[in-house]
Amino acid sequence: MTKPRVLVIDDESDVRNTIAAILSSRKGGYEVVLAASAAEGLALVKKQPFDHVLSDIYMEPEDGLFFLSQAKKDDIPANIIMMSGQADADMAIKAIKMGACDYIHKPVTAGQLFFVLQRAEEQSRLKKENAFLRSEIQKKYSFNNIVAKSPKMLRIFNIIAKVADYKTTVMITGESGTGKELVAKAVHFNSNRRKHPFVPVNCGGIPENLLESELFGHVKGAFTDAVRAKKGLFEEADGGTMFLDELGDLPFPLQVKLLRVLQEEEIRPLGDTRNIKVDVRIVAATARNLEQDVKNGRFREDLYYRINVLSIVIPPIRERKEDIPLLVDHFRVKYNQRLGTAVRGVHPEVMRLFLEYRWPGNVRELENVMERAMVLTETDTIKVEDLPKQIRMSTGVGMPPSIPGLDGTILSIKQSSKILEKELIKKALAKTGGNKTQAAQLLEISLPALLYKMKGYGIVPEPGQAGENEIDA
Ligand SMILES: Nc1ncnc2c1ncn2[C@@H]1O[C@H](COP(=O)(O)OP(=O)(O)OP(=O)(O)O)[C@@H](O)[C@H]1O
Ligand SMILES: [Mg+2]
Numbered sequence: 001m002t003k004p005r006v007l008v009i010d011d012e013s014d015v016r017n018t019i020a021a022i023l024s025s026r027k028g029g030y031e032v033v034l035a036a037s038a039a040e041g042l043a044l045v046k047k048q049p050f051d052h053v054l055s056d057i058y059m060e061p062e063d064g065l066f067f068l069s070q071a072k073k074d075d076i077p078a079n080i081i082m083m084s085g086q087a088d089a090d091m092a093i094k095a096i097k098m099g100a101c102d103y104i105h106k107p108v109t110a111g112q113l114f115f116v117l118q119r120a121e122e123q124s125r126l127k128k129e130n131a132f133l134r135s136e137i138q139k140k141y142s143f144n145n146i147v148a149k150s151p152k153m154l155r156i157f158n159i160i161a162k163v164a165d166y167k168t169t170v171m172i173t174g175e176s177g178t179g180k181e182l183v184a185k186a187v188h189f190n191s192n193r194r195k196h197p198f199v200p201v202n203c204g205g206i207p208e209n210l211l212e213s214e215l216f217g218h219v220k221g222a223f224t225d226a227v228r229a230k231k232g233l234f235e236e237a238d239g240g241t242m243f244l245d246e247l248g249d250l251p252f253p254l255q256v257k258l259l260r261v262l263q264e265e266e267i268r269p270l271g272d273t274r275n276i277k278v279d280v281r282i283v284a285a286t287a288r289n290l291e292q293d294v295k296n297g298r299f300r301e302d303l304y305y306r307i308n309v310l311s312i313v314i315p316p317i318r319e320r321k322e323d324i325p326l327l328v329d330h331f332r333v334k335y336n337q338r339l340g341t342a343v344r345g346v347h348p349e350v351m352r353l354f355l356e357y358r359w360p361g362n363v364r365e366l367e368n369v370m371e372r373a374m375v376l377t378e379t380d381t382i383k384v385e386d387l388p389k390q391i392r393m394s395t396g397v398g399m400p401p402s403i404p405g406l407d408g409t410i411l412s413i414k415q416s417s418k419i420l421e422k423e424l425i426k427k428a429l430a431k432t433g434g435n436k437t438q439a440a441q442l443l444e445i446s447l448p449a450l451l452y453k454m455k456g457y458g459i460v461p462e463p464g465q466a467g468e469n470e471i472d473a
Contacts, residue, residue: 003029004121005033006031006052006054007033007041008033008054009037009055010055015106015107015108022108022110026114030117038066039062049078050076052117053078054081054104055068055081058084058085058086064084064095065094065095079101079124081100081120083103084105091103101123144185145186147327148320149326150320156183160186163187164187164188165192169262169284169306171307171310171312172283172312174314174315174362176361176362177364178314178317179363180285183314187241188241188243193239196240196241199237199241201233202246211251212270213232216234216261216269217231217235217267218232219269219271222269223271232267234278235278238279238280244258244285245285246287246288247284247307250299252300255303259302265279290304291304318357318358318359325351328346328354331367331371332374339371339374347381350383357391421457425454426459436451
């Protein structure tokens with residue numbers, strides 16, 4: 001084994017030499033390098049790798065804290081242990097806060113020195129082990145960047161792996177921010193088409209006339225602005241996958257044309273007389289309720305059935321809360337890297353709020369909340385005050401419940417009130433531990449009215465929750 005390398009920085013040669021003598025006296029020993037100033041020390045750590053640095057604090061012209069802050073800024077991996085001739089607890093705290101791994105008091109004894117170095121070695125061993133375990137967990141719980149462990153998501157991973165290689169059209173539905181695009185990419189990159197393009201098309205974001213020439217291309221002079229011929233996205237995607245995002249927003253006239261392309265597997269560029277064969281796998285996504293759109297006549301039934309061959313429904317995160325801690329950690333690591341922060345975790349109260357909050361914007365919202373909190377936080381732990389108001393105020397009971405249909409479909413007031421009423425009853429029962437009398441009081445309705453409504457909505461309190469003094473309805 002190689003000897004651990006230690007850099008000793010002190011402006012007094014006596015101190016440097018004593019420490020060097022102690023360290024070299026040890027069997028197995030340390031490899032010791034000496035520096036007489038902070039600047040000299042900095043130049044050395046930037047050039048060579050060290051396991052530990054022992055640095056004096058009070059030196060001229062730059063002091064040890066200057067060395068420490070520069071070394072931290074440059075991400076020097078060595079354990080930095082500060083030394084001082086003065087017993088100064090405030091200084092020790094300051095140094096540790098700045099990233100020193102320990103603080104010792106001079107004159108340094110052999111016992112103290114070895115103890116501190118051993119403790120530092122143990123710390124770095126744990127850090128390495130931790131990083132390794134974390135990356136293993138990350139691997140275990142992620143599939144093409146999709147982080148999840150809930151049974152619902154694991155089932156989706158399974159489906160993706162199974163269908164990837166077939167040309168089957170896949171329809172992905174899910175609320176905003178649930179990861180529809182990630183799943184679409186996973187389908188493509190797990191398929192034998194992965195070496196060909198993945199071409200995303202936002203069906204709602206491009207005006208109808210433009211979208212048509214975008215998709216199918218055009219010849220020169222096909223319309224006023226067509227000064228030169230242009231390949232369409234279908235041709236670009238040849239051999240690969242086209243991701244039709246927000247398919248529900250595809251204008252009605254284009255729905256007919258898309259259906260024809262899917263059936264004939266060929267396109268005709270605008271103004272052209274020839275048809276071009278294309279081999280494109282379609283993956284579509286929508287946050288809208290397309291079935292409803294078909295009923296309302298907004299979306300062609302034939303196209304719907306042609307595309308909805310295999311459907312993947314991504315549940316909102318409030319229905320797979322076990323993924324939340326995993327996602328929190330995933331974004332913590334991601335944004336520590338991106339922002340250069342060193343956030344170690346979230347306060348338990350923050351996690352409690354996260355588990356309770358409704359997350360209308362799903363994973364995207366969670367990601368934004370984490371990034372924002374990591375920028376705002378002044379310590380290495382995210383606290384409740386670093387969260388946006390809507391999450392701090394979320395208390396579960398009394399919160400507006402999820403109303404299916406907020407994704408664009410309009411529900412009548414009557415329908416919405418029913419959903420709201422059912423949610424409120426469930427929350428009141430949860431809050432009173434299933435005690436219906438208390439729940440009725442909370443809801444300000446009579447007990448018979450509550451029992452009647454519970455029966456109507458098919459609400460059964462959790463087993464063992466019913467109050468003892470009540471007769472079950
Ligand atoms: N399971 C997950 N693991 C890691 N990151 C995720 C996961 N799900 C979503 N994300 C991240 O959340 C963000 C939103 O995901 P994505 O764009 O795929 O959602 P979407 O369903 O297409 O949203 P929208 O309906 O708004 O278009 C992205 O930054 C994505 O990387
Ligand atoms: Mg999307």
